[in-house]
Amino acid sequence: xxxxxxxxxxxxxxxxxxxxxxxxxxxxxxxxxxxxxxxxxxxxxxxxxxxxxxxxxxxxxxxxxxxxxxxxxxxxxxxxxxxxxxxxxxxxxxxxxxxxxxxxxxxxxxxxxxxxxxxxxxxxxxxxxxxxxxxxxxxxxxxxxxxxxxxxxxxxxxxxxxxxxxxxxxxxxxxxxxxxxxxxxxxxxxxxxxxxxxxxxxxxxxxxxxxxxxxxxxxxxxxxxxxxxxxxxxxxxxxxxxxxxxxxxxxxxxxxxxxxxxxxxxxxxxxxxxxxxxxxxxxxxxxxxxxxxxxxxxxxxxxxxxxxxxxxxxxxxxxxxxxxxxxxxxxxxxxxxxxxxxxxxxxxxxxxxxxxxxxx
Amino acid sequence: xxxxxxxxxxxxxxxxxxxxxxxxxxxxxxxxxxxxxxxxxxxxxxxxxxxxxxxxxxxxxxxxxxxxxxxxxxxxxxxxxxxxxxxxxxxxxxxxxxxxxxxxxxxxxxxxxxxxxxxxxxxxxxxx
Numbered sequence: 097x098x099x100x101x102x103x104x105x106x107x108x109x110x111x112x113x114x115x116x117x118x119x120x121x122x123x124x125x126x127x128x129x130x131x132x133x134x135x136x137x138x139x140x141x142x143x144x145x146x147x148x149x150x151x152x153x154x155x156x157x158x159x160x161x162x163x164x165x166x167x168x169x170x171x172x173x174x175x176x177x178x179x180x181x182x183x184x185x186x187x188x189x190x191x192x193x194x195x196x197x198x199x200x201x202x203x204x205x206x207x208x209x210x211x212x213x214x215x216x217x218x219x220x221x222x223x224x225x226x227x228x229x230x231x232x233x234x235x236x237x238x239x240x241x242x243x244x245x246x247x248x249x250x251x252x253x254x255x256x257x258x259x260x261x262x263x264x265x266x267x268x269x270x271x272x273x274x275x276x277x278x279x280x281x282x283x284x285x286x287x288x289x290x291x292x293x294x295x296x297x298x299x300x301x302x303x304x305x306x307x308x309x310x311x312x313x314x315x316x317x318x319x320x321x322x323x324x325x326x327x328x329x330x331x332x333x334x335x336x337x338x339x340x341x342x343x344x345x346x347x348x349x350x351x352x353x354x355x356x357x358x359x360x361x362x363x364x365x366x367x368x369x370x371x372x373x374x375x376x377x378x379x380x381x382x383x384x385x386x387x388x389x390x391x392x393x394x395x396x397x398x399x400x401x402x403x404x405x406x407x408x409x410x411x412x413x414x415x416x417x418x419x420x421x422x423x424x425x426x427x428x429x430x431x432x433x434x435x436x437x438x439x440x441x442x443x444x445x446x447x448x449x450x451x452x453x454x455x456x
Numbered sequence: 457x458x459x460x461x462x463x464x465x466x467x468x469x470x471x472x473x474x475x476x477x478x479x480x481x482x483x484x485x486x487x488x489x490x491x492x493x494x495x496x497x498x499x500x501x502x503x504x505x506x507x508x509x510x511x512x513x514x515x516x517x518x519x520x521x522x523x524x525x526x527x528x529x530x531x532x533x534x535x536x537x538x539x540x541x542x543x544x545x546x547x548x549x550x551x552x553x554x555x556x557x558x559x560x561x562x563x564x565x566x567x568x569x570x571x572x573x574x575x576x577x578x579x580x581x582x583x584x
Contacts, residue, residue: 112490123493123520124493127494127548128493128494128519128520129494129519129545319493319519319520323519384496384497384517384544385497385499385517386496386497386517386519386522407519408496408517408519410519
């Protein structure tokens with residue numbers, strides 16, 4: 097099991113560690129629900145160093161990325177990031193990534209579980225191109241500061257104009273000789289930033305950043321990260337996204353440019369023409385029980401779908417889930433039943449995503 | 457690691473059983489509650505239900521997982537902890553006290569003889 101550069105920090109803060117995609121990661125420090133609520137009300141620090149960070153250098157870097165990514169990237173400016181999918185030839189999703197245009201290279205941030213295959217996939221497509229790949233995951237750390245107090249907390253500690261940074265923009269520089277990348281992005285439904293720093297500054301970061309007082313940012317684990325992203329209706333690879341699903345069925349047509357030539361484009365164009373057979377939807381269940389991944393959704397006609405993620409949403413205090421359902425049964429308001437096991441089914445209905453949207 | 461009360465018996469599946477006469481109160485241990493993480497729902501059997509050792513008599517759901525509540529004694533449910541319907545988090549905050557789950561009028565207490573006492577259970581936990 098690999099440890100992130102912030103491992104000592106997690107141990108010092110009493111984290112309960114779990115194995116996740118080959119990494120020892122903090123599941124929680126005090127509790128998933130309190131960490132979730134603190135993120136929404138104040139803010140949290142998440143170690144996301146396990147995510148893959150792959151630099152793409154060389155004169156044909158853009159062409160390579162344009163070929164493997166569903167999203168158009170060539171018109172992105174330096175300092176801009178774009179969320180995209182990477183598909184196989186059959187249009188199945190290999191990963192969801194954030195691609196950032198730096199001055200002299202591109203950076204691809206991918207899921208920890210997919211890092212090896214994305215490095216291999218990029219390598220395969222780089223073979224006949226003038227491109228150099230550098231997997232910098234192990235030399236760097238990555239943290240997300242998320243929540244209403246995240247921006248001012250960091251702005252007060254770094255002489256960098258963070259509050260003027262727009263969503264999905266990033267800035268790079270060096271502070272006291274330490275190179276940084278700060279991006280206005282995240283995976284919680286809150287405002288915030290994601291920082292990439294050299295792995296060697298982990299000890300210092302722990303000393304400077306979160307405190308354990310209730311008015312400040314506190315560390316939060318993968319458990320809260322999952323309930324936060326689910327409330328915010330954000331897909332998670334391995335649940336909502338996989339090689340068995342496609343970007344259009346996932347309702348993410350906004351991150352596909354069907355006019356460009358990319359791996360999987362033919363299949364996505366035909367899905368677009370026919371309409372997807374099933375769609376990703378939000379589900380709200382009656383009661384407090386949780387629909388786990390794989391739970392069946394039924395109506396009078398039989399099985400109509402399958403749950404991909406579910407939780408008891410701490411902010412909304414409702415049992416929520418995301419699920420793929422037959423397209424003809426996917427409209428908001430549709431009543432259905434969830435087979436949670438046991439004697440009876442639980443009533444539920446299709447609701448629009450996201451479940452939670454911050455107000456400001 | 458929190459203390460393990462020495463007034464009751466423990467199971468391999470991290471339930472505790474407190475025997476008072478023929479009445480056995482059942483709950484889950486702090487270790488089990490911590491492993492499950494924040495508990496969001498507890499499904500208990502109805503009062504009057506017959507339960508049998510060793511089989512599931514209820515379910516605990518947390519943000520992370522779903523787990524059975526296992527009966528290690530046969531008998532009739534005479535009381536359930538109704539407070540858990542509104543406040544399932546009591547199982548996390550006070551698993552050995554206010555987070556109790558079910559009281560069973562036991563048919564036969566001999567089934568409990570094979571269970572662990574507090575020191576044996578503490579030893580099980582320290583083995584990790």
